[in-house]
Amino acid sequence: xxxxxxxxxxxxxxxxxxxxxxxxxxxxxxxxxxxxxxxxxxxxxxxxxxxxxxxxxxxxxxxxxxxxxxxxxxxxxxxxxxxxxxxxxxxxxxxxxxxxxxxxxxxxxxxxxxxxxxxxxxxxxxxxxxxxxxxxxxxxxxxxxxxxxxxxxxxxxxxxxxxxxxxxxxxxxxxxxxxxxxxxxxxxxxxxxxxxxxxxxxxxxxxxxxxxxxxxxxxxxxxxxxxxxxxxxxxxxxxxxxxxxxxxxx
Ligand code: NAD
Numbered sequence: 409x410x411x412x413x414x415x416x417x418x419x420x421x422x423x424x425x426x427x428x429x430x431x432x433x434x435x436x437x438x439x440x441x442x443x444x445x446x447x448x449x450x451x452x453x454x455x456x457x458x459x460x461x462x463x464x465x466x467x468x469x470x471x472x473x474x475x476x477x478x479x480x481x482x483x484x485x486x487x488x489x490x491x492x493x494x495x496x497x498x499x500x501x502x503x504x505x506x507x508x509x510x511x512x513x514x515x516x517x518x519x520x521x522x523x524x525x526x527x528x529x530x531x532x533x534x535x536x537x538x539x540x541x542x543x544x545x546x547x548x549x550x551x552x553x554x555x556x557x558x559x560x561x562x563x564x565x566x567x568x569x570x571x572x573x574x575x576x577x578x579x580x581x582x583x584x585x586x587x588x589x590x591x592x593x594x595x596x597x598x599x600x601x602x603x604x605x606x607x608x609x610x611x612x613x614x615x616x617x618x619x620x621x622x623x624x625x626x627x628x629x630x631x632x633x634x635x636x637x638x639x640x641x642x643x644x645x646x647x648x649x650x651x652x653x654x655x656x657x658x
Contacts, residue, residue: 419498421449423602427629433462471525522570538588545589582649598655622657
């Protein structure tokens with residue numbers, strides 16, 4: 409039986425989460441690929457991993473639902489019997505709106521998925537990885553956004569606020585569980601060329617924003633994955649509570 413470390417990546421059927429899963433497998437992690445509804449997309453990520461000799465499973469679950477989160481981690485327990493890393497990647501944006509147009513439902517869903525979901529997943533990971541619970545330690549990487557700093561006025565102030573919460577959660581949790589052998593860091597992507605912009609009704613956003621980015625181009629999901637894998641790796645053994653901008657200088 410393999411004793412390779414096990415990583416759970418939320419929202420991993422496409423975009424940054426899929427790139428993190430593929431790169432993690434190449435670097436020796438066994439990967440639990442979380443998806444909400446698109447099983448075929450999750451299976452495609454798993455096929456890409458197994459084609460290179462890696463090991464991965466698909467784990468269904470909505471991080472906006474506490475019961476789903478619980479069963480997701482139980483599936484990982486049953487299949488792998490251990491957990492060494494978590495990437496809180498699942499996240500949503502909504503159509504560009506001013507705050508005075510936003511519905512309560514929109515704001516609550518944004519916070520439930522982006523903030524509550526990340527905190528509940530981290531709690532499940534800490535229960536398994538903490539030396540205080542008999543675990544052997546581990547690493548958590550949260551996916552924030554440059555929106556946390558910019559604030560995204562007239563677009564997504566709710567999304568920006570949810571990512572600022574992720575930054576603060578990262579700093580606090582890192583200090584809370586440092587003595588448990590768990591490192592907690594975050595990556596702040598800038599404009600990355602993924603499908604999330606289409607979900608916000610602006611499919612060309614990544615290309616349109618290029619002139620405003622010092623490096624004059626959007627980033628790729630793979631470039632974000634490189635930063636995430638660094639933070640998960642032993643190369644970052646003394647790094648905790650850090651938030652790394654991956655934004656082409658933006
Ligand atoms: P994406 O829309 O391609 O991927 C998001 C993934 O999260 C999808 O697989 C989706 O199914 C999943 N997801 C959504 N709601 C979920 C839920 N309730 N439960 C489980 N999974 C759920 O976008 P992406 O760009 O790959 O985004 C990944 C992360 O990066 C997000 O947290 C996003 O906020 C963040 N981010 C992206 C950019 C960018 O420009 N693309 C910039 C900054 C931050």
